[in-house]
Amino acid sequence: MTLLTEPQAPVRQRPHVARRRKPLRSRAYKTFRVVALIAVVLFLVAPLFWMLMASFKTNVDIYDAGKSFLFTPTGENYANVLQRNNYFVFIFNSFWVAFVSTALSLVLGVPAAYAMSRFTMHRSALVVLMARVIPGVSLLVPWYYVFSNLKMVGGFEVLILSHMFVALPLIVYIMMSYFDSLPMELEESAQVDGLTPIGAFRRITLPLSVAGMATAGILSFIFSWNNFMFALVLSGSKTKTLPVAIFDFVSYASIDWGGLMAAATVVTIPIMIIALFTQKYIVSGMTAGATKG
Amino acid sequence: MSVLTPARTSGRSANAQENFSAWANRHRKWLFAAPAMIFVGVLIIFPLAWTLYLSLTDSQGSVRAASDFVGLENYLTVLTDTERFWPAVGRTMSFTLVALACEIILGMGIALLLWRPFRGEKWVRVAILLPLVATPVAVGMMWRLIFDPNIGFANQLLGLVGIPPQPWLSGQDSALPTTIFMDVWQWTPMVVLILLAGLTALSDEPDEAARMDGANAFQRFFYVTLPLMMPTVIVAILLRGIDALKTFDILYATKGKGGGSFHEVETLNVYAYGLSFDYNQYGLSSAVLILFFMIIIGSMWLLTMRKKAVSK
Numbered sequence: 001m002t003l004l005t006e007p008q009a010p011v012r013q014r015p016h017v018a019r020r021r022k023p024l025r026s027r028a029y030k031t032f033r034v035v036a037l038i039a040v041v042l043f044l045v046a047p048l049f050w051m052l053m054a055s056f057k058t059n060v061d062i063y064d065a066g067k068s069f070l071f072t073p074t075g076e077n078y079a080n081v082l083q084r085n086n087y088f089v090f091i092f093n094s095f096w097v098a099f100v101s102t103a104l105s106l107v108l109g110v111p112a113a114y115a116m117s118r119f120t121m122h123r124s125a126l127v128v129l130m131a132r133v134i135p136g137v138s139l140l141v142p143w144y145y146v147f148s149n150l151k152m153v154g155g156f157e158v159l160i161l162s163h164m165f166v167a168l169p170l171i172v173y174i175m176m177s178y179f180d181s182l183p184m185e186l187e188e189s190a191q192v193d194g195l196t197p198i199g200a201f202r203r204i205t206l207p208l209s210v211a212g213m214a215t216a217g218i219l220s221f222i223f224s225w226n227n228f229m230f231a232l233v234l235s236g237s238k239t240k241t242l243p244v245a246i247f248d249f250v251s252y253a254s255i256d257w258g259g260l261m262a263a264a265t266v267v268t269i270p271i272m273i274i275a276l277f278t279q280k281y282i283v284s285g286m287t288a289g290a291t292k293g
Numbered sequence: 294m295s296v297l298t299p300a301r302t303s304g305r306s307a308n309a310q311e312n313f314s315a316w317a318n319r320h321r322k323w324l325f326a327a328p329a330m331i332f333v334g335v336l337i338i339f340p341l342a343w344t345l346y347l348s349l350t351d352s353q354g355s356v357r358a359a360s361d362f363v364g365l366e367n368y369l370t371v372l373t374d375t376e377r378f379w380p381a382v383g384r385t386m387s388f389t390l391v392a393l394a395c396e397i398i399l400g401m402g403i404a405l406l407l408w409r410p411f412r413g414e415k416w417v418r419v420a421i422l423l424p425l426v427a428t429p430v431a432v433g434m435m436w437r438l439i440f441d442p443n444i445g446f447a448n449q450l451l452g453l454v455g456i457p458p459q460p461w462l463s464g465q466d467s468a469l470p471t472t473i474f475m476d477v478w479q480w481t482p483m484v485v486l487i488l489l490a491g492l493t494a495l496s497d498e499p500d501e502a503a504r505m506d507g508a509n510a511f512q513r514f515f516y517v518t519l520p521l522m523m524p525t526v527i528v529a530i531l532l533r534g535i536d537a538l539k540t541f542d543i544l545y546a547t548k549g550k551g552g553g554s555f556h557e558v559e560t561l562n563v564y565a566y567g568l569s570f571d572y573n574q575y576g577l578s579s580a581v582l583i584l585f586f587m588i589i590i591g592s593m594w595l596l597t598m599r600k601k602a603v604s605k
Contacts, residue, residue: 029510033406037413040403041420047478048423050446051435063444112329119322124330131333133589134341135539137565138582141347141575142340145356165336168329196318226428228542233570243430247546250434257438264431275426282422286483287490290528 048268055261062257077262085259087266090245094267097156097231097241098224101163102217109168110213113175114201118184125176132169139165140233147234154236162230167220174219177289178212179205215285218278225271242267348579356575367580377556377564378581382588384469384552385560389537392476396533397526399477400484405514407485408492421482429479433546436475437462462547468557475543480536484529491525492518527600531593538589541566561585 054062056073081087116125143162144153152158182205190200228243235244246263249256275282317324348367352360371378407417424432439446440461448458461471499521503513541562544552551567552559559567565585568578 033411036402036406037411037417040406041417044420044424044478044482047435047439048427050439051431054438062438065444065449068446068449108329108332111325115322115325119326121322121326124326127330128333130337133535133593134337135562135565135582135585135589136541137562137569138344138579138586139336139340141356141569141578142343143336161336165333168333172329196314198314198318198321201321222426226426226430228428228430228545229566243428243542246428246430246434250437250549257444260434261438264428264434267428267431271426271428272423275422276419279418279422282426283418283486283490286425286486290487290490290525290532 051261051264051268054257055265057258059256059258077258078266080256080259081262081266085245085263087242087245087263090240090242091266091270093156093235093239094225094241094243097159097163097239098221100156101160101167101224102220104160105164105167105171105220106213106217108164109171109216110175110206110209111201113172114179114205116172117176117179125172128172129169131165132173136229140230144233153234154239156239158234159231159239159241162234163224163227166223166227166230170220170223171216174216174285174288175209175212178209178215182208211281214278215281215288218274218281219285222271222274222282344579344582347575348583350576352575352579353577354573360576363576367576368584371577371580371584377559380556381559381561381564384558385538385562385585385588388469388473388476388540388558388560389534391470392473392480392537393530393534395473395477396481396484397530399481400488400529401522401526403481403485404488404492407489421485424479425482425486427479429542430546432475432479433543436471436478436543437547440471465555465557468548468553472544472547472558475547476537476540479543480533484533487529487532488522488525491522495521523603524600527596527603531596531600534592534596535589538562538592561588 053069053071055077056075057067057071058074058076061067061071112128115121116128143158147153147158186204186208187197187200190204191197195203226243227241228247231241231244232247235241240248246260246267249260249263347356347360349362349364350360351363351366352358403421407414438444442448442458442460442463445461447461451458460467462468495518499517500513503517508516539562540560544558544560544563545566548558550571552563561581562585565578565581568574568581
C-alpha cells in the first residue's frame, strides 16, 4: 500500500538511484552468495572427508591432534575390516536384500500406483502410504513372533519382506505422481487403435515410465541399503546387513576407531557412487509430489 | 490383430484366454491395486491389532508366555510415568521441533542461494546429495568420532578459537542438541531439494511485479515468495516431520540402549524399542507405541488441515 501511495517526486529520481545502486548491491550479493555456498559445501562435505581420512589412519595417528591432516596413510583398517570381519558377506547381504526387495516392490507397486493414479483411488493409496507413517517398532514384535514361529527369522525372506514394506509405499508415492503427470491421450489413442486397456498399459505407458521407475527403484534401493531397525531385529548371523555389522563394531569395550571409520566408509561409498551417477533421478524422487497444490 | 487371429483358428483354450483377458481388463482397477494393498494390509493390520491387544495385557518376557488381560492399566502406568515416558515425549517433541525449525530455515536459505543458476552449480548439488544418501548408522559413527571429547575434530576446532572443549554426546545436557545437529546435517539437503523444486515451479511474474513496485529483496521474499511457497513448505514439514518423530538409527548408533546411561536421547521410538527388545515388556511397550502412533497421526492431521487452509 505504501508503495502505491508514495508521493510523485521521488519516483522521477528512482531510475538514477537504481542505476547507481543496483550493480553495487548485486556485486555485494554475489560475493555473499559465493561465500555462503562455500560454507554450505564445507559444512556438508567436511565431516565425510574427516571420516574418509580417519579410515586411512592408524589408531595412534587418530589420537594425535598434530596429525589431523598430515599423516602416512595406511590400508590396514580396510584389510582388517574386509578380511577379518568378513565384510564381503555383509556387502553381499545388503546388496541382495536391497536388490530383491526393490525388484519385488516395483512389480507390486507400479501397477498399483497406475490404478491409483488413473482411477483416483486416494483412500486406497492412503492404505499403502500408512506403511510410511506407522512406527516400525509397533510391527516388529508381532512380526518377530510370527516369523520366528515360521522359522523364518535369520533367513533372507523375512528381511526382504520387511524391506519391501519400506520400499513399497515409496514406490507407490513416486509412481503415482509420475503417472499423474503422464498424459492420458496416448493410452486412449492406443485403445482406439485396438489395444486392450492392459495392453495399452504394457506397451505404451510402461515404456514411457522407465525414468519414473528408475527414480523409484534407485530410491528404494538406497532406503533398503540404509535400513537399520528391521535388520537389527530380523537378521541372523548369516543374513546380517552392513548397518547392523557396523553397529556390532562398537559393542566391544574399546572402540577401534580406524576400523570403525573404514567400515562406515565401506557402507557409504557404494551408495554415494550410485547417487553421483543417478543424481537426476534421486532429486526427482525426493521432490515427487512436493509441488502439487 | 495378433490377438484376434489365433482366437478364431483354435477353439476352446483361446476362447478361455480371451474371456480371461476381457475379465482382467474389466477388473484392472482392483487387479492392479489389490496385491500391493493386501501386502501392506496384512503386514500392518494384523500386527497393529495385536499390538493393540498386547497393550491391554501384562505380557512380558515372551509373547508366548501366558498373560492376563489388565484393561487400561498399562496406559495408566505409562501416562503417570514421569520418569521415563513423559521425558521421552518431551525429548521427541523438542528433537522434532528444533530439528525441523533449523532444517526449514537453513533449507530455505540454501534453496534461495541455489535458485538462480550460477557457475559450479553441479558441484554444490553433488555436495547436497551426499549426506542425504549416506547410511544413518554410518553417519552416527562418523559424528561419534568427530564429537569425541578427547580426540574429536569438533573440540580441536573450538580450541583454535579459544573455546574450552565441550562434552558433546557424552554430556547429559548436550547429548540431545548434538544429535539434533546430526539430524540437521543429514536432512537439511532433503528440505533444500523440496523447496528448490517449489521455487523453480513458481512463476516469475509476482516477483517481477513486486520488483517494479520497488519492493526490496526482503519484502519480495516475505510478502511474495514465502506466501506462494507455503504449500511446499508444509509438504516439506510433513515429510520430514514424520521421519524426525520416528528417528531411531542415529540415536541408537550414537548412544546405544536406552538412549544413554541417563536416557539423554531416549525418544519415544527408542524407549519403545528398548521396552520391546531389551526388556521384553511387551504390554507396556505396546501401550507406549499406541500412544506414539496417536501423536504421529495427530500431528499429521493438524498439518494437513493447515495445508488445506494455506492452499485455498
